[in-house]
Structures are given as structure tokens and as C-alpha cells.
Amino acid sequence: MDFLYTDSWKAPCPYNPKLDLKDIIIYDTTLRDGEQTPGVCFTKEQKLEIARKLDELGIPQIEAGFPRVSKREAEIVKAIANEGLNAVILALCRTKKEDIDIAIDCDVDGIITFIATSPLHLKYKFNKSLDEILEIAIKAVEYAKDHGLFVAFSAEDATRTPIEDLIKVHKKAEEAKADRVHIADTTGVATPQSMEFIVKNLKENLTSAYIGVHCHNDFNLALINSIYGLISGAKAVSTTVNGIGERAGNTALEELIMALTVLYDVDLKLNLEVLPELCKMVEEYSGIKVPKNKPIVGELVFxxxxxxxxxxxxxxxxxxxxxxxxxxxxxxxxxxxxxxxxxxxxxxxxxxxxxxxxxxxxxxxxxxxxxxxxxxxxxxxxxxxxxxxxxx
The missing domain is CATH 1.10.238 (Recoverin; domain 1)
Known part of the structure; x- marks a missing residue:
């Protein structure tokens, strides 16, 4: 193996595998989960500017917001959906007909609908059985599909849900014609090994729906968990610019892109020069200062x-x-x-x-x-x- 190079733009890493990851879908949720960072509230124009810059970067899917939150939020999501971007525009919905109807009125291409599945949430949040929750979820997926939407179903707190329950829920979502199913590491408790286990088991039991991973960064594992998810068979991965989001945030878009590109030699076909400007924009609009030693875009990194x-x-x-x-x-x-x-x-x-x-x-x-x-x-x-x- 040749360790020497003279004209490359990146240093060779001969011990890293070259991943044959094709058609990866990054669905960026800066405008939804990122905005759920305590104290962050983007204006309409700020959201539009971020969406345009994400589109310029070449991000395939943009989660534009949670329309049910307010009339203003619905107006913003609709404006993004009608901006003429190349990206597929998604909206977050609970497993409720009224949420989906609002999303439909916003002209989005699809929805991410979610409901918690872990024993902890079933007992303390819903006081319902898994079968009762499953019935609610399936009705929501079927309703959205009947209205011609792309549908991703997300099992909230998936990484604390027994694997047999997770398989059952996602197989039912697939039968209801969900296009994608999500493994949501809602509290950031997954390890790379557990993410690998969940993705592989789920993949073995699905035939049409593909898998997405949505990782939180409570133990600074969101990036590696996302990569392990992709390596194990997931096709979609959730990110936020600068890793903003609830509590410790989410998988950082810029870190995921450059880790896959540099370390694993994955061609994401993105306009990489847009990254610093996008990160600066989100830093300014969110008010969350990027550390000087922040990987990829921190001012001290180079x-x-x-x-x-x-x-x-x-x-x-x-x-x-x-x-x-x-x-x-x-x-x-x-x-x-x-x-x-x-x-x-x-x-x-x-x-x-x-x-x-x-x-x-x-x-x-x-x-x-x-x-x-x-x-x-x-x-x-x-x-x-x-x-x-x-x-x-």
C-alpha cells in the first residue's frame, strides 16, 4: 500500500476502508430539530436563506419545520416548499390527521411522522400499550400515503425499544407503504455497536422501506453512530448545521460530510466550498457560537x-x-x-x-x-x- 502522495487534496488513510455507499440521503433538520435548541428561533427570511444555502450545497432533503407549531411556522414551511429548490422538502408531523392536513396545505413533498415506542415512553408519556400506539401510527402513515406524500416513519426513542418491538413497528409501517423508517436515538444513548445491531436486525426484516438514522449527541457519539448506521445498512442520515439541536445537539452536517468524504472516500457529489458560509450563517442566526477548535470549520482548525x-x-x-x-x-x-x-x-x-x-x-x-x-x-x-x- 502506497503511503506517499504529492498532489492530493487530502491525506491518505490506508487503514480506513473505502465505503461503497451509493445514493446516501442526507436529510438536514437544522430548520426543525436545530431550531428546537433552547433559545433559538429563526425568522422567515433566515429559514429561507438557510434552506437556499443547504440546497446550494446539494443536500437531497430538507426538513423545513414543524407546521403544527404555529400559523407562522406553517407559513414559513410553505414558503420553503414553494421556493423552487432542488431538495425534497419535508415537514415533521405527529401521528395525527390534523398535523398531516396542515403539512399537505404547506405543499411539502413529504412528511416525517413520529411516535415513541420505548417501554419508558409508553408507560409515562402515553399510558398505552405498544399495540395501541401501533394502531395510531399505522393510520397516520396510511392517511399520508393516501394523499400522495413521501412518508418517513420515525420510532421515537428507538434505541431504548426492545428489538422485537422495533421490528414489529417498522414492519407494520412498511406494510402501510412507508417509504422510510427511522431509528431515532432520542436521548443519544446508543453506541456504535448497538446502532450496528439495530440497523442490521431491522434491515433483515424489511423488504421495501429503507432505513434512516437520527442521532443525538449527548455522549458525543452522534457522528460515529451515524456512520455506523450507514455502514450497517442505513441509507439516510439526519444532520444539523454545526450540530445544533436539543440538549447536546445532533450529528453535525459538516463533520459527517467531511468524515465520509475524507476518511471513507465517499463521493457525496456536494458543493463543499459552500460549507463554511453555511456554518457561519447558522452560527449568526442561531446565536450559538461555534468553538474556535470546532472540527472542520473552527477558525483554529487550519x-x-x-x-x-x-x-x-x-x-x-x-x-x-x-x-x-x-x-x-x-x-x-x-x-x-x-x-x-x-x-x-x-x-x-x-x-x-x-x-x-x-x-x-x-x-x-x-x-x-x-x-x-x-x-x-x-x-x-x-x-x-x-x-x-x-x-x-
């Missing part, structure tokens, strides 16, 4: 300070980057500080068109380290000030 790292990155960026930032429309940044070496300083000077001799270079390096250790940030302005003082 920044380098350590002298050893910078020296190598100057020669070949992939020595310390898993993929080139230009692939998603970003740029790397060389940060000057206490860990900077001569090559980093020399490189920064070259970028600024400044030439110095070795003696002056050593003095600049020393001054940069000294000032940074005293608490001063060495931005371009401060760096020029240091250089000018030494060159006097």
Missing part, C-alpha cells in the same frame, strides 16, 4: 503555531492537515507566538514581502516569543511593529 508544525506545513500542508482547507473554501493561517521558529517567521516575512538577514531574523524571533509570553497577541499589525523596530 491554524499553526508550533515551529515544528509550521516548518513541515510550509513544505507540504498535508503533513499536519487531514485535507487542504481550500477544498472547502478556507485558508490556513500561520500564528506567531512562543512556539514559533525561524522558518515560521521567515515564511511570514516572505508573505509580507520583507527580506532580513539572519541576525535580524533571530532578533525578530526572540522578540515575538518574548512579547507573546508577556500576554501580547502577535497579529499582523503587532508583527509589523516588531519588524520595523528591529530594522530601524
Amino acid at each position: 491554524s499553526h503555531e508550533s515551529g515544528i508544525h509550521v516548518d513541515a506545513v510550509i513544505k507540504n500542508p498535508l503533513t499536519y492537515e487531514p485535507f487542504l482547507p481550500e477544498k472547502i473554501g478556507l485558508k490556513r493561517n500561520i500564528i506567531l507566538g512562543k512556539h514559533s521558529g525561524k522558518n515560521a517567521i521567515r515564511y511570514k516575512l516572505e508573505l509580507m514581502g520583507i527580506k532580513v538577514d539572519e541576525d535580524k531574523l533571530n532578533k525578530i524571533v526572540e522578540k515575538v516569543k518574548e512579547l507573546r509570553e508577556s500576554g501580547i497577541i502577535i497579529d499582523d499589525k503587532k508583527f509589523l511593529e516588531i519588524v520595523n523596530n528591529i530594522l530601524k
Whole structure:
């Protein structure tokens, strides 16, 4: 296996399998589950802008909202459905006729309808048996299909539902002509192993409906659980931009896309350069600040300070980057500080068109380290000030 490369935009990972995942459907729920983040409330124009940007990225399905929530929400979902986007537009509905009727009035292409199936929810939320819940669910699926909608049925709290019950519920949903069935890890308690077990067992018992996974991030496992779901036989996966959502959030769209693309060599046929702009937009509109070290789009992800790292990155960026930032429309940044070496300083000077001799270079390096250790940030302005003082 050849470990060496010279012209790739991503670093080879020879121990990772190349996944033969075709026709993966990402159904992004930023506008629904993402907006259920406490304190988040998008305006109509904000939702439309996010939907347009998701469509520009090339996301196949967009869950536009929960129309039953309010008249305003229904108006927004309808506006998105009539925006002329390439994406299939979905709306969330409870297993209630009135919810589905509102979704139909919103002109959506399909619905995701849900009801809880775990013993915990059956006892404390519904005080009903599984068979009673199943009857409600099937009527809702049949009603939506009778009205020509794409229907995804989601078993809420699926990962805490006994597998025999989960199979029973989803087989009945399939018999009612549901197009897709969802495994919802509602409280983020699944592990990759349990997700694999559930997906494989469910897949063995279904013949027409395909599987989707909807993962929450309570234990920081949403991304890997989503990937294991796909590896195990699921075809659809739920995401939110920046991983926003209830409690600890959902599977982050940008992380899933780049993990599949870079690590598993899956061609999702997406316009990757749109990602940073989309993530910035959702950060601004949601008011939820993206950490500086956020994977993929954090401002420090392609920044380098350590002298050893910078020296190598100057020669070949992939020595310390898993993929080139230009692939998603970003740029790397060389940060000057206490860990900077001569090559980093020399490189920064070259970028600024400044030439110095070795003696002056050593003095600049020393001054940069000294000032940074005293608490001063060495931005371009401060760096020029240091250089000018030494060159006097």
C-alpha cells in the first residue's frame, strides 16, 4: 500500500476502508430539530436563506419545520416548499390527521411522522400499550400515503425499544407503504455497536422501506453512530448545521460530510466550498457560537503555531492537515507566538514581502516569543511593529 502522495487534496488513510455507499440521503433538520435548541428561533427570511444555502450545497432533503407549531411556522414551511429548490422538502408531523392536513396545505413533498415506542415512553408519556400506539401510527402513515406524500416513519426513542418491538413497528409501517423508517436515538444513548445491531436486525426484516438514522449527541457519539448506521445498512442520515439541536445537539452536517468524504472516500457529489458560509450563517442566526477548535470549520482548525508544525506545513500542508482547507473554501493561517521558529517567521516575512538577514531574523524571533509570553497577541499589525523596530 502506497503511503506517499504529492498532489492530493487530502491525506491518505490506508487503514480506513473505502465505503461503497451509493445514493446516501442526507436529510438536514437544522430548520426543525436545530431550531428546537433552547433559545433559538429563526425568522422567515433566515429559514429561507438557510434552506437556499443547504440546497446550494446539494443536500437531497430538507426538513423545513414543524407546521403544527404555529400559523407562522406553517407559513414559513410553505414558503420553503414553494421556493423552487432542488431538495425534497419535508415537514415533521405527529401521528395525527390534523398535523398531516396542515403539512399537505404547506405543499411539502413529504412528511416525517413520529411516535415513541420505548417501554419508558409508553408507560409515562402515553399510558398505552405498544399495540395501541401501533394502531395510531399505522393510520397516520396510511392517511399520508393516501394523499400522495413521501412518508418517513420515525420510532421515537428507538434505541431504548426492545428489538422485537422495533421490528414489529417498522414492519407494520412498511406494510402501510412507508417509504422510510427511522431509528431515532432520542436521548443519544446508543453506541456504535448497538446502532450496528439495530440497523442490521431491522434491515433483515424489511423488504421495501429503507432505513434512516437520527442521532443525538449527548455522549458525543452522534457522528460515529451515524456512520455506523450507514455502514450497517442505513441509507439516510439526519444532520444539523454545526450540530445544533436539543440538549447536546445532533450529528453535525459538516463533520459527517467531511468524515465520509475524507476518511471513507465517499463521493457525496456536494458543493463543499459552500460549507463554511453555511456554518457561519447558522452560527449568526442561531446565536450559538461555534468553538474556535470546532472540527472542520473552527477558525483554529487550519491554524499553526508550533515551529515544528509550521516548518513541515510550509513544505507540504498535508503533513499536519487531514485535507487542504481550500477544498472547502478556507485558508490556513500561520500564528506567531512562543512556539514559533525561524522558518515560521521567515515564511511570514516572505508573505509580507520583507527580506532580513539572519541576525535580524533571530532578533525578530526572540522578540515575538518574548512579547507573546508577556500576554501580547502577535497579529499582523503587532508583527509589523516588531519588524520595523528591529530594522530601524
